[in-house]
Amino acid sequence: MCGVIGYTGRRQAGPMLVSGLRRLEYRGYDSAGIAAHTADGIAVRKLAGRVGGLQGLLEREPLAGTSGIAHTRWATHGAPIAVNAHPHTDCTGRIALVHNGIIENADALRELLQRDGHTFSTQTDTETLTHLIERAEGDNLEARVVAALEHVVGTYGIAVISADEPGKIVVARQGSPLLLGIGDGEYFVASDASAIVEQTRSVVYLDDGDIAVLTPDRYHVMDRDAHVQLREVDDVTWDLAAIELNGYAHFMQKEILEQPETVRSTLRGRLMFEEGCARLNGLNLTLADCADVRRLTIVACGTSWHSGLVGRHIIESLAGIPVTVEYASEYRYGPQLRQPGTLTVAISQSGETADTLEAMRAARAAGSRVIGIVNVVGSTIAREADGGIYLHAGPEIGVASTKAFTSQIVALALLGLYLSESRGLALERRQDFAWRLAQLPALVARALALEPDIRVLAQSLVGQGAGNALYLGRGVNFPVALEGALKLKEISYLHAEGYPAAEMKHGPIALIDEAMPVVFVAPHDEVYPKVLSNMEEVRARGGKIIAITTEGNGDVRRLAEHQLRVPATAPLLSPILTVIPLQLLAYHIAVLRGCDVDRPRNLAKSVTVE
Numbered sequence: 001m002c003g004v005i006g007y008t009g010r011r012q013a014g015p016m017l018v019s020g021l022r023r024l025e026y027r028g029y030d031s032a033g034i035a036a037h038t039a040d041g042i043a044v045r046k047l048a049g050r051v052g053g054l055q056g057l058l059e060r061e062p063l064a065g066t067s068g069i070a071h072t073r074w075a076t077h078g079a080p081i082a083v084n085a086h087p088h089t090d091c092t093g094r095i096a097l098v099h100n101g102i103i104e105n106a107d108a109l110r111e112l113l114q115r116d117g118h119t120f121s122t123q124t125d126t127e128t129l130t131h132l133i134e135r136a137e138g139d140n141l142e143a144r145v146v147a148a149l150e151h152v153v154g155t156y157g158i159a160v161i162s163a164d165e166p167g168k169i170v171v172a173r174q175g176s177p178l179l180l181g182i183g184d185g186e187y188f189v190a191s192d193a194s195a196i197v198e199q200t201r202s203v204v205y206l207d208d209g210d211i212a213v214l215t216p217d218r219y220h221v222m223d224r225d226a227h228v229q230l231r232e233v234d235d236v237t238w239d240l241a242a243i244e245l246n247g248y249a250h251f252m253q254k255e256i257l258e259q260p261e262t263v264r265s266t267l268r269g270r271l272m273f274e275e276g277c278a279r280l281n282g283l284n285l286t287l288a289d290c291a292d293v294r295r296l297t298i299v300a301c302g303t304s305w306h307s308g309l310v311g312r313h314i315i316e317s318l319a320g321i322p323v324t325v326e327y328a329s330e331y332r333y334g335p336q337l338r339q340p341g342t343l344t345v346a347i348s349q350s351g352e353t354a355d356t357l358e359a360m361r362a363a364r365a366a367g368s369r370v371i372g373i374v375n376v377v378g379s380t381i382a383r384e385a386d387g388g389i390y391l392h393a394g395p396e397i398g399v400a401s402t403k404a405f406t407s408q409i410v411a412l413a414l415l416g417l418y419l420s421e422s423r424g425l426a427l428e429r430r431q432d433f434a435w436r437l438a439q440l441p442a443l444v445a446r447a448l449a450l451e452p453d454i455r456v457l458a459q460s461l462v463g464q465g466a467g468n469a470l471y472l473g474r475g476v477n478f479p480v481a482l483e484g485a486l487k488l489k490e491i492s493y494l495h496a497e498g499y500p501a502a503e504m505k506h507g508p509i510a511l512i513d514e515a516m517p518v519v520f521v522a523p524h525d526e527v528y529p530k531v532l533s534n535m536e537e538v539r540a541r542g543g544k545i546i547a548i549t550t551e552g553n554g555d556v557r558r559l560a561e562h563q564l565r566v567p568a569t570a571p572l573l574s575p576i577l578t579v580i581p582l583q584l585l586a587y588h589i590a591v592l593r594g595c596d597v598d599r600p601r602n603l604a605k606s607v608t609v610e
């Protein structure tokens with residue numbers, strides 16, 4: 001998922017575009033490039049690799065101009081090499097374009113355009129757009145862009161400039177996020193607010209089908225028929241510090257260690273202790289609506305899917321409503337059964353994940369009410385859902401999701417508590433659960449105090465050259481085993497699998513020997529005795545056991561080489577604590593292996609294409 005940015009105004013565009021691109025780099029970092037209106041027409045600078053490399057190139061070959069566009073790439077079509085880097089130009093070099101998304105009919109368009117005599121210089125789907133615009137009729141750039149897009153099937157967030165209209169940037173959105181930044185005599189376009197918040201906090205979120213035209217003195221938004229569309233100007237609520245490292249070595253480290261505050265922020269103003277219920281005003285779900293809910297379908301991807309699995313346990317236990325948790329990418333192409341009384345919950349940190357967005361749209365088309373549990377304010381899922389719960393966890397920059405996971409579980413627990421009120425759950429139980437939630441920030445801080453022990457454990461595992469790992473858990477902590485394995489995989493590039501502890505006997509146990517670290521997520525809860533037996537089975541095969549368990553629990557000492565004890569809490573909430581050591585373990589192993597923790601290879605923070 002690429003990062004797109006553009007600027008037109010009175011200041012030099014280069015420096016602002018490059019600093020904005022740095023903030024978008026978590027969206028993709030295969031190549032970077034910039035194009036600007038200069039005295040000699042349009043000039044382009046691009047290369048494979050990081051934005052830092054582009055900065056160096058611009059120091060060697062400066063670009064003077066007060067309007068331009070820039071891009072950081074996550075390669076989909078065409079290898080991550082310099083020639084495929086954006087911006088792309090047409091045959092004349094008078095049109096330049098940057099794009100986030102996928103042009104699904106690119107092959108057919110390429111054939112058509114080549115037959116028309118256009119010469120292609122890249123392997124990308126995007127280049128078809130520059131030639132389509134070059135070929136299109138129209139009095140001005142926006143008219144030609146609209147005409148060109150008539151032929152396009154796919155998703156895009158694009159910004160286009162032409163040498164014929166210096167200072168003008170034309171923007172179009174279909175399926176990929178884009179917003180405008182409104183400054184004083186200057187305007188921006190960007191994939192998300194982090195790229196421009198240093199310059200302005202006034203933003204306009206574009207909708208699918210929007211075309212925007214930016215010039216140094218004004219901007220307007222219109223539809224494909226050139227009818228002006230009025231769009232609200234919103235204010236970005238978080239400040240620059242939220243997207244600065246502030247002395248931490250990595251954003252992932254910062255985001256792990258700020259979880260006592262982010263959990264507190266997700267709870268803020270949402271617990272009513274006397275009444276034993278949650279206040280969730282943004283949900284747009286009255287108690288009567290809750291009473292009509294017969295089933296819940298959770299749709300999500302990756303870490304968000306793991307939090308959904310924990311949410312199922314909480315909501316079924318508190319509210320007695322059956323919950324299914326679907327991989328959004330599978331759900332959206334599955335049979336959409338019309339089942340009255342279905343509430344669909346789309347969980348997404350970014351609020352832009354294409355599969356989750358489309359799964360939510362498919363559920364709505366099948367008659368379901370849809371709510372979003374989202375972190376990014378103003379994101380597409382948040383704006384399209386019937387209601388929702390914002391995490392208020394602040395921007396999450398590290399590609400590996402951490403604080404969003406714990407806040408998602410807190411939000412799901414609040415939803416469970418909210419629904420339980422209409423399901424007759426006893427007041428005492430609801431009050432107790434509300435109190436347990438309120439204690440979490442302090443308990444998370446205590447779990448984080450394990451970091452020194454975890455750093456030592458990471459050193460010994462890396463020292464032993466462990467190349468694989470197995471993560472096992474039961475019940476509400478099985479998803480934590482999945483999450484622990486995912487964290488290790490995505491940032492340290494070590495292979496790891498998460499499994500229900502009992503399921504281990506049906507195959508994975510064959511993998512166990514002295515070299516296989518086996519991480520057990522084993523808090524003291526109702527399934528704990530069963531987990532102990534699974535530990536015995538692993539121990540019998542010589543497996544090296546690392547146990548995440550509850551403070552005061554001595555049992556595991558005789559079975560596990562390493563024990564990490566987290567504070568006790570309500571069993572349904574224990575994943576918020578048991579995951580902390582696993583986040584830290586993955587982080588320290590990745591650091592020790594010299595991996596780029598915040599920008600792991602082949603990954604991007606928000607997957608806005610299929």
Ligand code: AGP
Nearest residue numbers: 302303304348349350353400401
């Ligand atoms: C998690 O660390 C990954 N970055 C990834 O699995 C992520 O959870 C997934 O892409 C879903 O993203 P979302 O929550 O923004 O929708």
